[in-house]
Every structure is written in structure tokens, then in C-alpha cells.
């Protein structure tokens with residue numbers, strides 16, 4: 304009996320797309336094989352519904368759990384909040400404590416609002432920027448969630464071209480009236496940014512970007528973004544939902560000398576409990592009062608206490624330093640295994656958010672087979688590794704040993720021209736492009 308696969312088959316009939324998050328679909332990893340569901344997660348271990356135990360060397364809760372799953376201290380803080388009452392007609396005092404801590408960590412910022420997920424926090428930041436400037440247009444770089452303001456960039460004048468700017472993200476259902484309100488540029492591509500500034504100038508409400516994702520900023524990219532954005536009187540919004548807390552305490556923007564007007568945090572700030580933070584300068588954040596931004600569950604106590612406990616733990620153990628150290632070790636291990644077994648790969652990404660791709664015409668088939676073979680060895684693994692504090696050295700060593708063995712097998716399969724036969728299940732999907 305296979306409870307995990309059977310449940311996913313049922314889910315696909317009841318839930319369009321099978322899951323709530325594209326990145327959690329088993330089709331993104333290895334269709335018909337990837338265990339879609341977990342019964343328990345602890346540290347970096349996950350148990351599926353058939354009681355198989357895996358070490359998670361993939362995305363650790365799609366980037367949300369940098370301390371590790373079910374962390375004892377964070378869970379304890381949450382359990383106390385539950386016992387004291389997670390919700391009431393009055394507000395949780397911890398929201399003020401978190402506001403003070405966030406403003407202390409970010410001396411450029413004065414005020415804060417909260418939400419409970421990344422995409423909605425970005426939508427709030429964009430609304431505040433539009434309210435503050437009275438303008439509509441948003442320039443952006445990278446991925447920022449599912450909301451209309453963002454997908455509007457995929458609405459073309461010609462309907463047949465809809466979707467061409469952000470491949471893989473369909474804008475169906477987004478009002479056509481929003482066409483021409485959001486335009487993407489690429490990270491480190493100063494010219495494409497300047498062209499957009501020249502085309503849309505004083506109609507631009509906000510410039511939205513991740514501080515960094517795959518590589519460090521080059522040349523004067525960050526300085527030019529900051530200067531031009533200020534010159535036209537637009538709001539600079541930095542999305543720290545995935546970059547934040549991994550390279551340093553606070554946001555990556557602090558490391559690269561980027562001073563935004565608004566910074567947005569989610570995912571890792573609360574290590575697996577729903578949370579979103581919109582932090583900014585007073586003169587910008589005050590515009591949150593000139594528009595309507597309000598929701599019941601943005602007040603729940605768990606989000607605040609989980610964030611406070613997570614930040615304390617990140618500080619106490621200097622966790623970002625550890626994530627960089629092990630992320631570097633993993634990238635080095637991939638490189639060595641690739642050379643040793645003549646299996647060319649491209650390695651990219653900052654150390655705590657590393658990924659690779661097979662340099663091969665059938666790269667998705669190789670990726671699927673890699674995942675299948677790693678599952679057989681007890682690892683949740685794909686062509687990416689998001690580092691967590693729970694990834695203690697013995698797990699990294701065991702994982703790299705398994706990668707070495709699987710790369711050797713993949714090489715053998717390629718030289719004997721046996722890829723299709725070796726992969727007797729469907730190929731994984733390719734996902735969408737982040738434009739980073």
C-alpha cells in the first residue's frame with residue numbers, strides 16, 4: 304500500500320493543481336514518486352505517510368525553515384501563545400515588541416505593518432507606494448508572488464502574447480485594465496532598468512526588487528537603482544522574503560549598502576509559522592493610513608511570537624554564518640562530484656540558496672532521475688539546496704556521499720544511452736522563470 308501517492312491522486316480530483324503552492328507539487332520533483340505528504344517533520348528530517356524517513360536536502364519548507372523543522376524553542380513560544388489565547392478582540396502586545404526589534408535592526412526604518420504571507424505583504428508594499436506617490440506604474444526585478452499588481456506585467460496589448468514576460472505565470476483573470484502598470488527588468492542589467500526609467504519616469508510609483516538572489520550586485524547596479532529611483536520620486540521596495548536572514552541578521556540590503564524606503568519580510572522570519580512584515584520610513588508608511596489595508600488574522604499572536612523566537616535564535620547562534628559555511632560545502636561537493644564523474648553541471652546561487660542544472664539536452668530527465676535515486680537513498684533532494692541550521696555536518700557528509708554515488712550512476716546511464724529506460728516514470732515540470 305502507498306498512502307502518500309494514493310492521497311495525492313485523490314487530492315488532484317478535489318484541489319485544482321493538487322496543492323496550494325506550485326513549488327510543493329510532486330510534479331516539480333519526480334511525478335508519481337515524490338512523497339507529496341508528510342506525517343511529521345523535525346530538524347531536517349521528514350516522515351511521509353508510509354513512515355519512510357527522509358533527510359530534507361531540498362527546500363526546507365520552500366525556504367521558510369532556516370532554523371529547522373519543529374524547532375523546540377520556537378514551538379515552545381508558539382505553544383505558550385496558544386495557551387494564552389492566540390486571538391481576542393484586543394491586540395497582542397508582542398506586535399509592538401517585534402516592531403521595536405525590527406526598527407532597531409534597520410536604523411533607516413521607523414514604522415511597520417504586518418500581514419501573514421509573502422505575496423500579500425508585497426501587495427501591501429505596492430499599495431502603500433502607490434498611495435504615497437499617487438502613481439500607478441511599478442518596475443520590478445524577480446519574483447514577488449501571485450497578486451494582480453505583479454501578474455499584470457504578463458498582460459500584453461495583444462492577448463496572444465499574454466504571459467511572455469514572466470514565462471510560466473499565466474495572467475488569466477487579471478483585469479486587462481492593469482496592462483501597462485508593471486514592467487520587469489533583470490538583476491545587474493543597469494541598461495534595461497534605465498530604459499524603463501526613461502520611458503515611464505514620473506509615472507513610476509515603485510521600484511521593487513530582491514536585494515540579491517543568484518549573485519552579488521555588479522558594478523554600480525545598486526547605486527544606480529537607488530539614485531534613479533530617488534530622482535524620479537518613486538518608492539524603493541526591497542523584497543527580503545527569501546534573501547532575508549540567510550546572509551546576515553536582518554536583510555541582505557544591509558550588507559550591500561542598499562537603503563530602501565520599504566523592506567518586506569516573510570517565510571524565514573518566523574521559521575514555518577505564517578508571517579509577513581512590511582517595514583519602512585515614516586513618510587512612506589504613513590500612507591498606509593490614506594488607503595484601506597486591514598485583515599483579521601494579521602493580528603494573530605503566533606506570527607509575532609514565532610518571529611521574536613526565530614530572531615532571538617538566529618542572533619544567539621549566528622545562524623546565517625553557519626548557513627553560508629554549509630552552503631559553500633555543498634556547492635563544492637556538487638562541483639567535485641561533477642568533475643569526478645564527467646557529468647557537467649552549472650552551479651549558481653548564493654551559498655545558503657544554492658542550485659545547479661545538468662548541462663545536457665535532456666536535463667529535466669536527469670534532474671528527475673537524480674531525485675528518484677536520492678529518494679531511494681533516503682534524501683528529499685532536487686537540483687537545489689536551501690541551507691538550514693538543522694543540517695548538521697553528518698547530514699551534509701551523508702548527502703554529498705549519496706550525490707557522488709548517484710552522479711556516478713547517472714554517468715553510467717548516459718554512456719550506455721539508457722536514460723529513458725532508467726527513468727520509467729514521467730519527467731518533472733520545469734516551473735517558471737524568476738527573471739533574476
Ligand SMILES: Cc1ncc(COP(=O)(O)O)c(C=O)c1O
Nearest residue numbers: 420421422446447448542544545
Ligand atoms: C522573493 C519572494 N517574494 C515573494 C514570494 C512570495 O511569498 P509567498 O509564497 O509567501 O506568498 C516568494 C516566494 O517564493 C519569494 O521568494
